[in-house]
Amino acid sequence: xxxxxxxxxxxxxxxIGYITQAIVNNFAPLLFVTFHQxxxxxxxxIGLLVTVNFVTQILVxxxxxxxxxxxxxxxxxxxAHIFAAVGLILLGILPExxxxxxxxxxxxxxxxxxxxxxxxxxxxxxxxxxxxDKKGAAMSLLHSFYCWxxxxxVLVSTLLFRLLGLDSWRIISAMWAVIPxxxxxxxxxxxxxxxxxxxxxxxxxxxLKEKVFWVLALLMLCSGASELAMSQWASAxxxxxxxxxxxxxxxxxxxxxxxxMGSGRVLHAHVAEHFSLTGYLGACACLCIVSYLVVTFSxxxxxxxxxxxxxxxxxxxxxxxxxxxxxxxxxxGGTTIFALLALAGDIGCSxxxxxxxxxxxxxxxxxKLGLLSAIIxxxxxxxxLTMCRKYEK
Numbered sequence: 001x002x003x004x005x006x007x008x009x010x011x012x013x014x015x016i017g018y019i020t021q022a023i024v025n026n027f028a029p030l031l032f033v034t035f036h037q038x039x040x041x042x043x044x045x046i047g048l049l050v051t052v053n054f055v056t057q058i059l060v061x062x063x064x065x066x067x068x069x070x071x072x073x074x075x076x077x078x079x080a081h082i083f084a085a086v087g088l089i090l091l092g093i094l095p096e097x098x099x100x101x102x103x104x105x106x107x108x109x110x111x112x113x114x115x116x117x118x119x120x121x122x123x124x125x126x127x128x129x130x131x132x133d134k135k136g137a138a139m140s141l142l143h144s145f146y147c148w149x150x151x152x153x154v155l156v157s158t159l160l161f162r163l164l165g166l167d168s169w170r171i172i173s174a175m176w177a178v179i180p181x182x183x184x185x186x187x188x189x190x191x192x193x194x195x196x197x198x199x200x201x202x203x204x205x206x207x208l209k210e211k212v213f214w215v216l217a218l219l220m221l222c223s224g225a226s227e228l229a230m231s232q233w234a235s236a237x238x239x240x241x242x243x244x245x246x247x248x249x250x251x252x253x254x255x256x257x258x259x260x261m262g263s264g265r266v267l268h269a270h271v272a273e274h275f276s277l278t279g280y281l282g283a284c285a286c287l288c289i290v291s292y293l294v295v296t297f298s299x300x301x302x303x304x305x306x307x308x309x310x311x312x313x314x315x316x317x318x319x320x321x322x323x324x325x326x327x328x329x330x331x332x333g334g335t336t337i338f339a340l341l342a343l344a345g346d347i348g349c350s351x352x353x354x355x356x357x358x359x360x361x362x363x364x365x366x367x368k369l370g371l372l373s374a375i376i377x378x379x380x381x382x383x384x385l386t387m388c389r390k391y392e393k
Contacts (some may be wrong), residue, residue: 006016007130009190011138015145017077017123020084020180022149024116025349027055027176029232030157031169039101043236043365047357049126050232052106053063053113054224054350060117061343066115073126073192080118081184087112088177092170095317107201115180120342124323128338129193142271147262147312150231154255207336215388216326216337217344219281222381223318224286224348229374230295230311231374232258237295238305238366256309264316277328278385281321285385288314288378296372304368318381319345325388352377 003009032046063075087108094104127142153176160172207213234253268280291314293308320347326337352374360370 003189005191007132007191008253009186010130010192011127011132011142013077013186013190014123014127014142015185016179016183017081017119017259018142018145019149019152020081020183021116021119021123022258023088023153023179024084024112024119025159025228026150026153026258027088027173028053028105029254030154030235032233032236034166034169035101035105039095041102042361044357044361047104047111047138047354047361050228050353050357051350052109053116054228054346056110056113057117057120057346058350060114061121064118064121064177064339065198067377071154072185073122073129073311075193075332076118076122077126077187077192078184080115080122081180081187082115083118084112084115084180085177085184087115089174092173115317117342117346120346121339124253124342125194125338126192128327131193138269139264139323140317140320144262144265144269144316147258147265147316150258151169151255154258164340176229189213204336204340207340210330212329212388213337213340215384216322216330216341218384218390219322219325219381220319220341220344221348221351222285222384223322224345224350224378225331225374226285226318226348226381227261227315227352227379228349228353229356229371229377230292230308230315231261233367233371234308237308237371252306253308256305257312259312260280260309261312261316264313265320268317268321277321277325278389281317282382282385284317284321285378285381287377288381290314290379292371292375314378329388348377352353 007062028049032043035046035049036043061253087110089108090111091105091108094108095101096104096108099140124142127138130138132138132192159174160168161177162172231254234257264284285286288311291307291311295304295311296305298304323338323341330337355373356367356370358370359373360367363369
């Protein structure tokens with residue numbers, strides 16, 4: 001395969017891009033309790049780290065919606081990975097150099113979140129523009145690599161914590177930076193098409209005037225919130241709410257969540273052409289509601305952890321499924337709709353975990369009840385899907 005002419009290299013680099021996104025979003029949450037115990041940071045402030053991450057990504061989404069096509073896909077993809085690598089390195093350095101460790105962590109989060117935001121905006125249209133069949137299946141497989149990346153982050157980090165000790169988290173953070181650094185170089189050489197070259201691309205103003213866009217935005221917001229509310233707090237829930245060891249909790253909580261989410265996206269890639277997407281996503285939202293209820297009310301830690309995993313299965317198709325619906329009901333959206341929907345999704349990714357953090361703190365750090373508050377997001381998604389059905393026909 002000639003790296004400069006074979007789009008299989010482009011697909012491979014895009015897969016690694018979503019693994020980078022998984023590192024950016026899932027490594028720090030494994031350390032939430034460590035930050036709490038080492039630096040005395042409250043759970044509500046730790047929850048705000050998720051907000052800092054995704055608000056930064058939201059701002060990047062806004063900027064990218066206007067300038068991505070002008071700057072070009074390749075420079076954006078390379079810059080995304082450079083920011084991610086630098087941020088991960090600084091995560092282990094800045095807390096010790098700043099007077100307030102929380103400030104140091106926040107600065108590092110902002111830097112790698114810029115990379116995460118660019119990745120979210122640029123990778124999906126890069127794959128959409130590749131000369132491949134079955135775009136919906138390709139998109140779901142692409143997003144499944146976020147899940148496999150999440151599994152990789154949890155498994156490898158847990159192993160390294162056991163071998164090197166939890167105090168080595170700063171070194172481990174720098175080790176994760178190697179992946180985006182190498183992929184930045186990879187993206188310098190792979191072939192890249194542009195949706196703008198295919199004549200697909202509405203203006204921001206044009207999209208905002210479309211009623212269907214606002215329905216899609218609601219779906220993306222609820223998708224991000226339903227997913228991240230559980231995945232970002234699963235490790236802390238296992239340690240503090242279910243009272244299991246960190247190793248067992250990370251494997252049975254966020255790792256199991258990511259495995260079932262990845263499996264669900266592979267399943268979606270194979271069945272997407274055979275079902276109504278709105279009906280399929282509606283069933284997923286119902287399963288998500290059930291999983292949140294079981295996590296909250298089950299008296300057995302094992303059942304609650306199993307429900308965390310089932311939640312991963314339930315949210316698997318939500319994000320890529322909404323992208324697929326958008327390609328069908330708004331085919332001229334181009335790069336702009338990917339950027340704006342990523343913005344809506346990132347708002348949800350911020351709103352879900354932050355809601356859980358604040359509600360938990362208000363209820364004497366009760367994470368179970370905090371997670372129960374996030375049930376509103378799959379409920380709203382069902383309402384949005386009901387509205388979306390008339391556009392899918």
